[in-house]
Amino acid sequence: MKLNCFMTGIMAFSFSAALSAAELVSGGKAKASILLSADAGAVEKHAAAELSAYVGKITGAALPVGTNQGEKTTVEFVLFNSPAAKSLPPNIQEKASEIIDDGFVIASDVSGIKIISNSQRGLLYGAYRLLKDAGVIWFMPGEENEYIPQNADFKIADGVRLFNPAFAQRRFILNGGSGYTPDTYDWIVRNGIQLYIDQLDGKYAKWAPVYIGGGHEMTDLLAGNYPKSEQRSAAAEKLFAEHPEYFGLYKGQRIMGGNPAHSSRIFCQPCTSNPEVPARILKSTKEIISRYEGKEYIRILCNDDHMNWCECAPCKALDGKPPAEENGLYSNRWWHFVNFMAQNLLSKDYPNLKLHAMVYQNYRLVPENIKPDPRVAVIVCPHQRCYIHSLNDPACFPNSAKYRKMFDSWHAAGVRSTTFEYHTNLPGNSYLPMEEAWVRDLKYYHSIHMEGFGLVTRAPDGKTYIERRKYLGKNMWPALWQLHWLTGYFSWNIDADYEKVAEEINSKFYGSAWKHMKIYRRTLREAVELSREHMYYGSPPILLGSCMDRPGLVDHLESLLASAEKAAESPLILSRIQREKGYFEKNWKTQYRNYLKDKDNRIAAQKRKEKIVIDGLDREADWKNAKQVYNFAACDSSGTHAARLGSIARVCFDEENLYFFLEGKKAKNGKMVLETSGDPKKIFSDSHFEIFLTCPAMKGEDYQLAVNAKGMKYQTTGTTAAARKETDAKPEIAVRDYPDLWCAEIRIPVKNFTPKILTGDFWNINIARAALLENGKLEFSSWCNGIFHGNTLFRQVMMGTQEPLLKNPDFEVVCAPEQPKEKNKRNTWIFMDDKSVANWIFSNANPGTLTVKTDTPASGKVYLHVSSGGKYSFIDQFIRIPEKDKNTGIYAFRMMARGKAELLVRLRGPKTKYYGDIAIKIDSNQWFPVTGIVRCDEQVQLALSIRIKGELDIDDVHLSMADSEEMPDSSKH
Numbered sequence: 018m019k020l021n022c023f024m025t026g027i028m029a030f031s032f033s034a035a036l037s038a039a040e041l042v043s044g045g046k047a048k049a050s051i052l053l054s055a056d057a058g059a060v061e062k063h064a065a066a067e068l069s070a071y072v073g074k075i076t077g078a079a080l081p082v083g084t085n086q087g088e089k090t091t092v093e094f095v096l097f098n099s100p101a102a103k104s105l106p107p108n109i110q111e112k113a114s115e116i117i118d119d120g121f122v123i124a125s126d127v128s129g130i131k132i133i134s135n136s137q138r139g140l141l142y143g144a145y146r147l148l149k150d151a152g153v154i155w156f157m158p159g160e161e162n163e164y165i166p167q168n169a170d171f172k173i174a175d176g177v178r179l180f181n182p183a184f185a186q187r188r189f190i191l192n193g194g195s196g197y198t199p200d201t202y203d204w205i206v207r208n209g210i211q212l213y214i215d216q217l218d219g220k221y222a223k224w225a226p227v228y229i230g231g232g233h234e235m236t237d238l239l240a241g242n243y244p245k246s247e248q249r250s251a252a253a254e255k256l257f258a259e260h261p262e263y264f265g266l267y268k269g270q271r272i273m274g275g276n277p278a279h280s281s282r283i284f285c286q287p288c289t290s291n292p293e294v295p296a297r298i299l300k301s302t303k304e305i306i307s308r309y310e311g312k313e314y315i316r317i318l319c320n321d322d323h324m325n326w327c328e329c330a331p332c333k334a335l336d337g338k339p340p341a342e343e344n345g346l347y348s349n350r351w352w353h354f355v356n357f358m359a360q361n362l363l364s365k366d367y368p369n370l371k372l373h374a375m376v377y378q379n380y381r382l383v384p385e386n387i388k389p390d391p392r393v394a395v396i397v398c399p400h401q402r403c404y405i406h407s408l409n410d411p412a413c414f415p416n417s418a419k420y421r422k423m424f425d426s427w428h429a430a431g432v433r434s435t436t437f438e439y440h441t442n443l444p445g446n447s448y449l450p451m452e453e454a455w456v457r458d459l460k461y462y463h464s465i466h467m468e469g470f471g472l473v474t475r476a477p478d479g480k481t482y483i484e485r486r487k488y489l490g491k492n493m494w495p496a497l498w499q500l501h502w503l504t505g506y507f508s509w510n511i512d513a514d515y516e517k518v519a520e521e522i523n524s525k526f527y528g529s530a531w532k533h534m535k536i537y538r539r540t541l542r543e544a545v546e547l548s549r550e551h552m553y554y555g556s557p558p559i560l561l562g563s564c565m566d567r568p569g570l571v572d573h574l575e576s577l578l579a580s581a582e583k584a585a586e587s588p589l590i591l592s593r594i595q596r597e598k599g600y601f602e603k604n605w606k607t608q609y610r611n612y613l614k615d616k617d618n619r620i621a622a623q624k625r626k627e628k629i630v631i632d633g634l635d636r637e638a639d640w641k642n643a644k645q646v647y648n649f650a651a652c653d654s655s656g657t658h659a660a661r662l663g664s665i666a667r668v669c670f671d672e673e674n675l676y677f678f679l680e681g682k683k684a685k686n687g688k689m690v691l692e693t694s695g696d697p698k699k700i701f702s703d704s705h706f707e708i709f710l711t712c713p714a715m716k717g718e719d720y721q722l723a724v725n726a727k728g729m730k731y732q733t734t735g736t737t738a739a740a741r742k743e744t745d746a747k748p749e750i751a752v753r754d755y756p757d758l759w760c761a762e763i764r765i766p767v768k769n770f771t772p773k774i775l776t777g778d779f780w781n782i783n784i785a786r787a788a789l790l791e792n793g794k795l796e797f798s799s800w801c802n803g804i805f806h807g808n809t810l811f812r813q814v815m816m817g818t819q820e821p822l823l824k825n826p827d828f829e830v831v832c833a834p835e836q837p838k839e840k841n842k843r844n845t846w847i848f849m850d851d852k853s854v855a856n857w858i859f860s861n862a863n864p865g866t867l868t869v870k871t872d873t874p875a876s877g878k879v880y881l882h883v884s885s886g887g888k889y890s891f892i893d894q895f896i897r898i899p900e901k902d903k904n905t906g907i908y909a910f911r912m913m914a915r916g917k918a919e920l921l922v923r924l925r926g927p928k929t930k931y932y933g934d935i936a937i938k939i940d941s942n943q944w945f946p947v948t949g950i951v952r953c954d955e956q957v958q959l960a961l962s963i964r965i966k967g968e969l970d971i972d973d974v975h976l977s978m979a980d981s982e983e984m985p986d987s988s989k990h
């Protein structure tokens with residue numbers, strides 16, 4: 018027999034020591050039969066049929082199934098709590114007593130095989146285990162995606178082996194309305210995952226499903242149990258008319274409850290402090306639960322899908338002192354409700370019931386004033402955790418700062434937890450190399466004894482996907498097939514070695530093309546790492562483009578895919594590679610194009626010439642001359658498109674301030690949402706503008722200012738959407754409200770961010786807006802393709818209208834070293850890893866060693882390390898000389914430096930005449946700015962010349978033509 022390639026610690030059994038074996042097929046002839054007892058159910062019948070069929074696919078001989086026809090060797094299924102189990106030998110009984118959850122035991126000797134479990138599902142898993150041991154792999158749903166080794170013999174070596182899952186709950190949440198998808202259900206049970214369904218239809222029984230129910234239906238359950246949505250809303254309206262006190266108090270009025278998905282109406286959660294409310298919800302829940310009598314059933318407790326909670330005094334009293342974190346505002350109140358449900362449902366009346374409670378939106382955190390009933394497992398919804406890094410990756414800022422703590426705190430509270438993951442909502446169609454990070458997550462989940470996970474996905478054999486979602490429905494699973502398969506594998510083999518398992522499964526899937534695909538996937542992974550981006554629910558697709566922003570990278574990845582295509586040994590493997598090539602094109606390459614377009618789309622800010630009075634009027638000539646930016650885009654489920662309600666933004670600056678003039682067109686009805694009163698954070702649900710800005714001195718942080726049409730403001734700083742703190746930069750704001758538009762004139766002092774703004778500086782700025790559409794919904798748009806947070810994607814705004822004098826000033830464009838034009842001449846510089854940077858000249862007369870580095874840049878992604886080896890090394894660039902009338906003859910220089918070296922910066926004119934002498938001895942392991950002024954009115958062949966002696970890191974070189982009034986006093990004569 019073919020040895021299983023994935024043997025791991027869980028198998029306390031050695032093939033080599035097994036001299037005898039149960040022989041099911043020998044020389045292509047069946048030697049055994051699969052026995053089914055007279056009362057065998059749908060699951061056992063299915064297990065027998067699957068085992069028989071796949072033994073047939075491997076050996077050519079399907080095993081007979083039925084009652085004993087006199088074969089000496091048999092395969093039998095034994096439920097450990099059945100009378101048949103009493104006759105098992107003591108050593109097998111002992112092993113079987115160690116089975117937990119839906120685990121199983123396989124006992125094998127010459128007389129045959131016994132698969133023993135406490136549950137029908139465990140019996141089914143046992144049958145599949147025999148096939149996996151023989152080398153069968155189900156890569157993804159569909160017969161074309163299975164791997165069947167060919168072998169005339171099928172033997173199971175003697176022994177008694179125990180298999181327990183690492184998690185009691187192993188759930189794939191099949192979202193997106195895929196309908197009945199039997200190929201996916203087969204894949205799920207074959208790979209040790211559980212099928213979760215809410216339908217009692219007998220056609221699902223053979224997959225041994227776990228029944229589950231509950232969701233955003235607080236108000237539905239309050240109103241009663243009705244099958245159709247019209248009936249539910251009619252019942253809720255009727256109840257609201259009769260008993261408004263059951264419903265939530267919102268801004269002084271009792272208002273309706275429900276889910277706003279298809280309506281712009283504002284809803285509120287029901288009034289759960291009114292004892293009638295939980296009592297009615299309990300009654301409706303009991304009616305539903307009783308339908309699943311005798312079956313394994315999970316009931317999920319969840320709110321209605323919005324964040325408004327009843328504001329009546331008794332409800333507020335349940336909240337206690339509100340916690341500082343918004344994510345936990347309603348946790349206390351929520352657990353009063355959950356504990357009430359648990360006390361009344363988890364009783365001997367419902368022995369097979371398990372309760373799960375969502376912890377979501379603004380009730381995600383552990384409650385502070387009430388102890389959660391430990392019998393309830395929580396479903397943690399880590400909206401906006403990063404999936405490209407694992408939860409316990411200390412280098413991933415959003416995960417380590419927030420989300421890991423959230424999981425750890427539920428563990429510390431003694432509450433078992435499971436999850437609702439968001440791999441489906443990542444940039445593009447989730448074609449991301451994140452399977453290793455996810456396996457690390459599973460290991461972490463196991464280490465804190467979590468109940469399991471809920472992986473949201475789409476069934477690729479779904480037939481009912483609506484047109485708009487069809488592509489994601491069909492392609493999400495194939496794009497992430499490794500992630501899905503490894504989830505099944507590690508759910509049972511949590512301690513297995515990732516590298517080994519990944520190597521084995523990929524080499525089977527891609528065949529001899531794997532050696533190219535392996536480098537391809539690793540390069541893609543490295544590109545993501547180098548970008549230092551994080552990817553979470555709602556991250557914009559253009560992030561993929563920013564990861565591709567290294568010269569030659571896209572070509573390199575495409576050439577690896579081309580090599581893989583060439584190496585493919587079969588049409589099937591070729592089709593797999595071509596599918597992936599399609600994903601690369603559709604996601605990474607397309608987004609790279611969008612990213613480049615965006616990068617070229619620079620904005621120049623106007624340097625103010627007169628005082629700008631902040632009065633909400635654009636009377637100053639500076640506003641008249643400033644460039645108007647009006648291409649705001651919205652990014653929603655239908656993609657990125659021009660905002661329906663247009664906006665115009667203008668930017669001016671002086672040395673100490675940035676000035677913004679923002680205008681937002683209103684919908685025809687002229688309406689806005691303006692509800693912020695006491696709590697300035699609520700501004701985010703108002704009609705408002707947001708300004709985000711960052712400059713190199715802010716070291717990756719950005720400042721955010723939200724302003725509504727009443728002139729109210731809210732300000733934060735942070736690196737991502739998830740990790741921000743309040744701040745006050747003391748902005749001056751004036752707003753004006755007109756029937757068809759509103760505008761805001763804003764001055765933001767920058768002294769908290771950078772010493773001063775110079776002409777030629779670059780800032781990354783985003784201007785975003787939430788505007789109320791005619792249909793009552795908010796439209797979110799921005800001048801960066803609809804994104805809000807994510808400061809590496811903000812638009813570059815150049816201070817002043819002058820063209821930059823240097824190309825590639827931040828060394829971000831990396832390239833191969835340029836070869837000398839003269840024949841037989843060679844580069845005297847040593848370029849480590851054969852890498853150089855575009856537009857810079859590395860003087861052959863004064864060489865050194867150049868290393869292009871990415872670990873700790875002062876700005877952007879790349880910096881240079883120069884080692885001069887005791888002599889002088891020269892790095893030059895010819896500069897673009899400003900036109901005569903704009904040439905003041907005064908150049909301002911700035912650069913970031915670090916290391917131990919002598920540095921001399923000058924301008925070099927024709928005939929090697931040098932100007933200026935910015936000289937400094939550097940001895941620092943921290944980045945710091947080197948600045949200075951050079952006077953030179955040469956009009957031809959001017960170059961910036963940097964001379965280095967020693968070991969020096971350099972980054973972000975800056976040269977601009979200074980306005981004469983910008984000269985520092987000490988330089989004026």
Ligand SMILES: [Zn+2]
Pocket residue numbers: 265266287288289290291327328329330331332333
């Ligand atoms: Zn209330």
Ligand SMILES: [Zn+2]
Pocket residue numbers: 403404405406413414415416550551552
């Ligand atoms: Zn991350």
